[in-house]
Amino acid sequence: MAKVITNANQKGGVGKSTTTINLARAAAVQGKRVLVVDFDAQGNATSAIVRDPLERDEMGEIVQITVADAIMPRATVTLEEVVVPSIWDGIDLVPSGTPLAAVEEMIIPAQAREFKLANVLKPLLPNYDLVLIDSPPSLGQLTVNALTASEQVLVVTQPQQWSADGMAELAKTVTNVQTYFNQKLTYVGVLVNMWQGTTEERATKRNKQVLADIEEYFVEAPLLRPFIPFRTHIGEAVDEGIGLDQWKTVPMRMIAEDYATHVNTIMAG
Numbered sequence: 001m002a003k004v005i006t007n008a009n010q011k012g013g014v015g016k017s018t019t020t021i022n023l024a025r026a027a028a029v030q031g032k033r034v035l036v037v038d039f040d041a042q043g044n045a046t047s048a049i050v051r052d053p054l055e056r057d058e059m060g061e062i063v064q065i066t067v068a069d070a071i072m073p074r075a076t077v078t079l080e081e082v083v084v085p086s087i088w089d090g091i092d093l094v095p096s097g098t099p100l101a102a103v104e105e106m107i108i109p110a111q112a113r114e115f116k117l118a119n120v121l122k123p124l125l126p127n128y129d130l131v132l133i134d135s136p137p138s139l140g141q142l143t144v145n146a147l148t149a150s151e152q153v154l155v156v157t158q159p160q161q162w163s164a165d166g167m168a169e170l171a172k173t174v175t176n177v178q179t180y181f182n183q184k185l186t187y188v189g190v191l192v193n194m195w196q197g198t199t200e201e202r203a204t205k206r207n208k209q210v211l212a213d214i215e216e217y218f219v220e221a222p223l224l225r226p227f228i229p230f231r232t233h234i235g236e237a238v239d240e241g242i243g244l245d246q247w248k249t250v251p252m253r254m255i256a257e258d259y260a261t262h263v264n265t266i267m268a269g
């Protein structure tokens, strides 16, 4: 039975999609069967790892079935029918794109709207070891659906972007989901992405303060180590469809090991 994880943060640009892809890759390299569920209308995870580009009409609109088709009211499409191969062995993808934005509006008045993703995902769980849901930069109905479908939430943050207020909002959403929709939801922890500088000991005063704030703020969510450093090659690797483990330089391949450590933490939790 798959372990289901949502990468969350309502801020855009902190590295949710990048983390999703690198964790998926690290898990697949370990021989795990992975499903990436792109649950963001921006479709960044989809463009990064989809093997065959989504079919579009002459206006450029997506015509291929995506996750939106499986969760819309009166859907006739199963999530299994939406699944496509990724560029990497061992990783399947539930693709997404702009249709998801419209469907988010459509499911708002629907019955049991919070359970749409959980319900359609359930039949697929026996096929995988790990399901990673890449959530959108908001705390709306899609993120609530992702959290309702998950066993654990991984908070992805950037030291520069950290704000206690933002985390309070996210924590409130998690508590809400735990209370009403998914009692078993817990935190994996907080993954610090785009860490600038060398070691934790030699961090800037500001970064040290951020780390202390995170530790103090999230009692139920441990600060995960190692931090993922800021490296432009991480973005490049995603753009080029190259796993960090396949990258030409040793320091980058070591970051693949860091992601593998996080996969181990996830699987052990």
Ligand SMILES: Nc1ncnc2c1ncn2[C@@H]1O[C@H](COP(=O)(O)OP(=O)(O)O)[C@@H](O)[C@H]1O
Binding pocket: 011, 012, 013, 014, 015, 016, 017, 018, 019, 044, 137, 193, 194, 195, 228, 229, 230, 231, 232, 233, 234, 235, 236, 238
């Ligand atoms: N550790 C990192 N070092 C350097 N750039 C990164 C890192 N993680 C993510 N990025 C870049 O930051 C941008 C935002 O990342 P993304 O994963 O799309 O964030 P989100 O999904 O939270 O919006 C992308 O251009 C990505 O390549």
Ligand SMILES: [Mg+2]
Binding pocket: 016, 017, 018, 040, 044, 045, 134, 135
């Ligand atoms: Mg994203």
